[in-house]
Structures are given as C-alpha cells and as structure tokens.
Amino acid sequence: xxxVQFTTYGNPERVLAxxxxxxxxxxxxxxxxxIHATALNDYDWSLVRGKPYLYRLLFxxxxxxxxxxxxxxxxMVDAVGSDVTKFTVGEAVFGDISAYGFGTFAEYVCVxxxxxxxxxxxxxxxxxxxxxxxxxxxxxxxxxxxxxxKGQKILINGGGGGVGTxxxxxxxxxxxxxxxxxxxxxxxxxxxxxxxxxxxxxKTNFTKRGETYDLILDCKTNQYPWSYLRALSPNGKYVTIxxxxxxxxxxxxxxKILSLFSTKKLQIVSLKPNKHLDYFLxxxxxxxxxxxxxxxxxxxxxPRLIQYFGEGKHQGKVVIRLGHAx
Numbered sequence: 519x520x521x522v523q524f525t526t527y528g529n530p531e532r533v534l535a536x537x538x539x540x541x542x543x544x545x546x547x548x549x550x551x552x553i554h555a556t557a558l559n560d561y562d563w564s565l566v567r568g569k570p571y572l573y574r575l576l577f578x579x580x581x582x583x584x585x586x587x588x589x590x591x592x593x594m595v596d597a598v599g600s601d602v603t604k605f606t607v608g609e610a611v612f613g614d615i616s617a618y619g620f621g622t623f624a625e626y627v628c629v630x631x632x633x634x635x636x637x638x639x640x641x642x643x644x645x646x647x648x649x650x651x652x653x654x655x656x657x658x659x660x661x662x663x664x665x666x667x668k669g670q671k672i673l674i675n676g677g678g679g680g681v682g683t684x685x686x687x688x689x690x691x692x693x694x695x696x697x698x699x700x701x702x703x704x705x706x707x708x709x710x711x712x713x714x715x716x717x718x719x720x721k722t723n724f725t726k727r728g729e730t731y732d733l734i735l736d737c738k739t740n741q742y743p744w745s746y747l748r749a750l751s752p753n754g755k756y757v758t759i760x761x762x763x764x765x766x767x768x769x770x771x772x773x774k775i776l777s778l779f780s781t782k783k784l785q786i787v788s789l790k791p792n793k794h795l796d797y798f799l800x801x802x803x804x805x806x807x808x809x810x811x812x813x814x815x816x817x818x819x820x821p822r823l824i825q826y827f828g829e830g831k832h833q834g835k836v837v838i839r840l841g842h843a844x
Contacts, residue, residue, distance in 0.1 A: 521624035522820045523585045527568030530824035534566060536817060539586075542628040543597075549605055549631050550597040554643035555814065556622040557590040557680075558836040559651055560760055563828040565620070570762055587824075588622030590614050592637055592646035593840075602631045610637040614650035614791040623820055625840055635795055641802060645809045648835035650791065652680035653798045656688055656735070659757045659787045664733045666692050673697045673724060673749065676737030677713060678704035680835035681759060683810040685735055686712050691806060697731070699724050704833050711810065725749045733757070739765045743772040743784055750782045759787045810834030817841065 519541045524533040544550045564573050565587050577583055592612035595605045605611060613634040621627045637646045659681075660666045672689050674682050677698025689696045690712045698705075698713040705716040717724050725741060730751040739761025746756045758769060766786060773784035801807040814837045815823055827836050 519625040520817060521586050521621075522588070522817060524566055524582060524587070525585060526581055527566070527574075530563075530566045530828070531821045534821035534824070536820075539624070541626050544599045544602075544628045546599040546601040547630055548599045548628045549595050549602055549611070549634065550626060550628050551591060551593045551611060551634070552596040552626055553591050553593040553622060553624065553840050555592045555647040555840065556588050556838050557647045557651070558823060558827045558832075558838070559589055559680075561589055561616065561620075562587045562623075562824055566824055567828075584620045586621040586624050586627075588624070588627075589616040589620050590647050590651055591622040591627065592643040596626065598631075604631055605634070605636075610639075610643075611635065612637045612641075612643075612646035612650065613795075614654065616651070617791045623817065623838070625817075633792070635792060638799060638803075641799070644811060644814050644837050644839060648680065648809050648811055648837050649684075649798055650795060651789075652835055653684050653795070654791060654793055655681050655759045655787060655789055656685035657794050657797065658789065659735050659759050660685060660688055660733070663757045663785050663787060664735065664755050666694065666733060668693045670694045670732040671697075671730075671751070672733045672735070673699065673729075673731040674713075674735045674737070675699045675719075675724065676830075677716070678708050678833050679737060679830075680810075680832075681735075681737050682708075683711055683834050684807065687807050691801075697724075697729075701830060703831075707810075707833055711808075730754065735759070736761070739769065741765075743769050743776070746784060747776065747780070747782055753781045755783045755785065757785045757787060759789075811837045813837040814839035 595609045611634040615629045615633040618630040678700035697715040698708045699717045702718040725745040734756045736758040739758045812832045
C-alpha cells in the first residue's frame, strides 16, 4: 500500500515522502480500514517537525517512533480482528483515532475498533473525515467548559480554520453574537459562514480593542494569560483548545492562581475524542450545520499541505482524498 512516511524530523516538504509499505494486519481488537479520506491537524504539523521539542518526549527523542502521521479517517472496514463485534467487513466508518495512535496518511490503517463509529450514507467520506477532531473540540470548548448561553457575546480566535468554522455555527444556533479573528484573506469567507464581526489579527490585537466578551474560544493561544483577562467581561470564560506547550503551561499555572482572585476563568480543553459525534449527526441530518473543506487534495500533496496548514493559510478543514475513494 501507499503511505506518507518520514524517518527524521524537519520541514514537511523535505522529510515526508509517499512510499510503498506493507499492508497491516489487524490484531484481535482491531479493524483494518481502507481509507477513503483523511484530514490534517495540529498534531501532524508538530509531529513531522518534532517541534515544540517537548513533543519528542512523546513521539521519539531523536527520530519519530510513528513513521506515518495522520489521526482522522473515513473509509470502509476491510477486515476485522477475532474479538471485534461492532463492525463487519464492508461497513463505512469514521473517527479520530488519536487515543490509539496515528497512521491515517495511508491507503490502509489498523486501529482499535473503539476509535471508530459508523458513517451514515448522507455524509460523504470527505465530509466525515473533516468532522471528528474539530467538532468535538468546538463542542467541548463551547458547551462542556464554556457553558455557552443564548445571546452571549463570543470571540473565536483562529476562526477561519476547521474548529472555528464549526464553532461559529454552534454559537449561532444559540443566538450568540460572534466575532472571528484570523488573517485578512479569510475574513470574507468567515462573514459568509456566519460571523457577525471579523478582525484581522495582523492589523489588530483583539485583546487591546477595548471590547469584552462573555466567552472566548482560542484556537491559537499565542498571548500571555493576563492579556485574555482584558478581553473578558465580568464572569467571562476563556477556553483554549491548544497552542504552543509553553503558552499552555503559562495558562495552566496562571489560570489556577487567577481563579482564586477573579470571577473570570481561564481553561484548557482536555479532548475526549469522538464524544458527542451523535449530536453532530443529528444537526447534520437536520441541515443545521455545514462542513467547510479546503480541498480535497491527493495523498501526494500531503508534504506541501502540512506546511500550508502550519502557515495558517487553510480555510476550513484540509482534507485529502485517497485515489481509491469512490
């Protein structure tokens, strides 16, 4: 089978290559999935570069333990292990497999059956692979930690990416007024998606505008914790889905201290993969939510696309379509 591999850390366009590798065989608790579509995430950008260096403690100190990146997929069950009862060969599935490993930038992958759910017919493979990670982050940030309420004033930093394009729709379903922050070239599409206001981060620092928000969802985490306090209303909540480890550690430390003296809260999402995907399917079947895809592209484009993703140029979710997809 074909797979995108790397054996050393570095620039994605230099270290990644499409190679022929052995097709994997599922263990007793695993399924073999013929991948029809996969998607890019922050983990892929960090994993391939080996940066921030803290990630190397997880993925390999001097060279990667995981030679094939990728953590989201949509495809067909091609074989099942002897202990698997929830799926049969020929069923369409999708999911975020990060709780069990990586390896979706390939034509096939073996993964624990618990990492997947069944894909309905009304959801294409390209749409399905764009959903699990981004939707779960958005929902768990806004609802589980943010306790979103009707009519709130909300800001989404990094609003034009995969999480932002789903989060704004969830917020609008609650009748919230939503401001999106991203680069200038994304702002028109963001307004078309549903943002009430947009801000070009290259021109304006949203924490210094004098505007305050009931809830901030941050997809970037690129400022000091006390900067976010300026942009929160009394009893406001700031929730981040990720960012540089140093920024997150700062936030974790200062957030706990600030919570002792302030009614404002600074929080970090600890993602529960694939949780509440049934809610997404409900919204999608009722035509209450759309999926915004950048692509689909080909597997051979992956090295360039990871660099493109890391530079923040993508709009929506970057999706790769495998050659055998129907």
